[in-house]
Amino acid sequence: MLNQKLRRGDVRTDANIRTDSGVRLDGSNSSVVRRVARDPRSSKRRCRPRRRSCLPTDFDVPEGRTLHLVDIENLVGDPMAGPDAVLEGFEAFCKAAELGTFDHVVVACNPRMAGSCAWRLASCRVLPATGPDGADERLVSYVGVDMVIHRYHRLVIGSGDHIFADFAREVRNAGGLVWVVSRPESLSSSLARVAQVVRPLQLTVAA
Numbered sequence: 001m002l003n004q005k006l007r008r009g010d011v012r013t014d015a016n017i018r019t020d021s022g023v024r025l026d027g028s029n030s031s032v033v034r035r036v037a038r039d040p041r042s043s044k045r046r047c048r049p050r051r052r053s054c055l056p057t058d059f060d061v062p063e064g065r066t067l068h069l070v071d072i073e074n075l076v077g078d079p080m081a082g083p084d085a086v087l088e089g090f091e092a093f094c095k096a097a098e099l100g101t102f103d104h105v106v107v108a109c110n111p112r113m114a115g116s117c118a119w120r121l122a123s124c125r126v127l128p129a130t131g132p133d134g135a136d137e138r139l140v141s142y143v144g145v146d147m148v149i150h151r152y153h154r155l156v157i158g159s160g161d162h163i164f165a166d167f168a169r170e171v172r173n174a175g176g177l178v179w180v181v182s183r184p185e186s187l188s189s190s191l192a193r194v195a196q197v198v199r200p201l202q203l204t205v206a207a
Contacts (some may be wrong), residue, residue: 058150058151061150061151061152061153062102063153064100064102064153064154065100065102065103065104065151065152065153065154066097066099066100066103066104066152066153066154066155066156067103067104067106067143067148067151067152067154067155067156068093068097068099068103068104068105068106068156068158069106069108069139069140069142069143069155069156069157069158069159069164070090070093070105070106070107070108070124070139070158070159071108071109071135071136071139071158071159071161072086072089072090072107072108072109072113072117072135072158073109073110073113073135074135074136074158074159074160074161074182074183074186075089075090075092075093075158075159075181075182075183075201076088076089076203077183077186079109079110079113080112080113081113082116083116083117083120086109086113086117086120086121087117087120087121088203088204089201089203090107090120090121092201092202092203092204093158093181093201096181096199096200096201096202097156097158097179097181097199104125104152105121105123105124105125106124106125106127106139106142106143107121107124107125107126107127108126108127108128108129108134108135108136108138108139108142109126109127109128109129109135110128110129110130110134110135111128111129111130114126114127114128115128127139127142133161133163135159136159136161136163136164137163139159139164140163140164140167145167145170145171145174145176146174148171148174148176149171149174149175149176152176153177154176154177154178154179155168155171155176155177155178155179156178156179156180156181157178157179157180157181157182157191157195158181158182159180159182160180160182160183160186160187160188160191161186161188161191162188162190162191164180164191165188165190165191165193165194168180168191168194168195169194172194172196177196177197178194178195178196178197179195179196179197179198179199180192180195180197180198180199181198181199181200181201182198182199182200182201183200183201183203184200
């Protein structure tokens with residue numbers, strides 16, 4: 001019997017200690033180092049709940065890469081605008097949004113505009129959409145919040161429509177940076193409140 005009561009977890013060197021199987025060890029030649037068994041109830045690992053945090057941008061994403069979602073009809077203010085007006089509006093957007101080399105641009109518009117202007121927007125992905133809010137809804141459904149956070153450092157919305165407000169809020173709440181580029185007269189207050197940066201679109205040629 002041990003002369004001193006050991007606390008759970010203590011390490012004790014003793015020449016005569018019974019092993020867990022009850023066999024007595026002869027300590028005449030060497031001492032035995034034995035860890036006192038812990039209470040099985042306290043040996044269970046307590047799992048702490050994981051803390052939810054913002055999704056990190058993947059390590060292979062170029063610094064500053066941005067996703068641009070552009071409702072070109074909203075930017076130029078005319079769903080029937082011709083190629084020249086579309087190109088002028090798109091170039092004004094690129095300047096205001098500070099388009100970078102590694103950025104990705106997705107443009108949505110009605111099928112007629114997509115057919116006549118797609119060749120002028122060869123560097124973009126052009127999505128045809130129909131309906132009063134077809135372009136907005138097509139852009140919002142094209143990407144998810146997780147994709148934006150994982151693959152991009154910034155989201156730029158090229159529209160002033162309020163439909164983008166909820167999506168922009170989700171991206172911002174997940175830790176993303178949200179910009180909005182829009183004509184001042186078409187910018188909704190709900191979208192303006194969500195965006196961290198709002199840039200006015202300056203058009204010099206009438207649609």
